[in-house]
Amino acid sequence: MVAVMLASVPRAWAHATNENARLPIVGKAPQFALTGETGERVVLTDLRGKVLAVTFIYATCSDTCPLLTAKMVEIRRRLGRDFGPRVQFVSITVDPEVDTPAVLRSYAKAQGAHVEGWSFLTGTPREIAEVLQSYGVYARKSERGGVDHLFLTSLIDRSGMLRVQYLGVRFDPGEMYRDLQKLLRE
């Protein structure tokens, strides 16, 4: 049934925008000042000059978060030497009560993301709630013990402007890679 439905999707309508078109400018990227996995303070404005991909995850998420992180690992690989000096990934926890810097450090290592150029951030519940709200991310503790949340990855250009967001985890990593390249070329 799923296959039938997918086959019936008129793909011509999908992503009908010009591949070479400049990414829109949504507005100024919402500010944050949080704590990294090694305990350092990470402030968005300190990352100016780099293209950023900001995602939201939590370390005990065993189903969907690793899918997202795996896609980001693949994009990191494709970015090669640009990753780190010119492109930075920022993964912000949606479960600050559990995800201490040490927990995030272990998560990063387990996911193959414990590298220069990739920060895993946490903060007080209030700090995190403000960041979630400003980026438009839904997150709520579930009765099942995890955190129900919306997967939203935001690409921010070198001058700190929010340019595009990716909803969910089904996105094409190739498309995100191309968008990051576009921002690097600007």
Place this chain on the structure above:
Amino acid sequence: MRERRREILRIFAAAGAAAIAGIGSNSTRAEPPPETTRIRLAKVPSICVAPQYVAEDLLRAEGFTDISYVGSGMAAGGVPGAQMMSEGGSDIGMNFAAPLVIGLDRGAGISLLGGVHVGCFELFGSTRVGSIKDLKGKTVSVLAKESAQHVFLASIATSVGLDPNRDIEWVFQPPAEGKQLLAEGRVDAYLGFPPDPQELREKKIGRMLLSSAIDRPWSQYFCCMVAANRDWVHKHPIAAKRALRAILKGSELCASDPELGVRAYLAQGYTPNPEHARQALRELPYGHWRDYNPEETVRFYALRLREAGMIKNPPQKLISQGTDWRALDQLKRELKI
């Protein structure tokens, strides 16, 4: 034309001023805040519209603080729902495309802003009905005249050459009674909205003749769309865009975690069988709002309904007057899947 140009200039001016000033009063905001913090959504009883219920927290994140659900039952959905919205009874909400088209044909002051998902309806027939054409001269139970169910089946009947006004004997009954009538063989067909189809399948009542999620051409066009009061959109273009974004994100949440959608729906006070509700949310193809064309959807249903004699105006006139894809076009650039 001049008014529209002025409105566009006003939006750009607001956006520009906000950017210069560090985005209004809240320097963390990426975009200008909504022009109003109050939003009233049409309270439609179908679980199909779960994205707008699950979007409540997302609406708060978009800057709405006074969120309410207005209307109930038939009054909030179908053609009456379009009328209620036109009269200012609600600001925005999800509804089936076809009754929205009928509303536009009657001059309703609403604007269609985008599509959310395809596939809600399933038509079940008794042993006396083997195909849609077999409905000629048969009894079909639907919720009410001009309900989403009635309008959809009228469109289907027209597409196979039947005259829905002459060839079908309509039985207007609430869902519980309609399902019972089908089970007892007292009607020949029943058009269900989730979670009715899930219940009928489980109880092996009737057999499915058509699913709008699977069967062409119905599966090619949006079922539920987002519409809003036209004046409200005109006065609050940023709020309209933010509300649309919240509902589309709600659709993604329903796709990735159907249980969230079920909980949000039940929190509205509806009492379906929870397992049927879960199954319905798992089956509905949420999260594909970028994949279908909302304008083609309006044109498709306008053509079917005109054939059925249910509307008078040509599709292009309704599209010109009653659709506003500007926010959707922006979101399609800003929000990828």
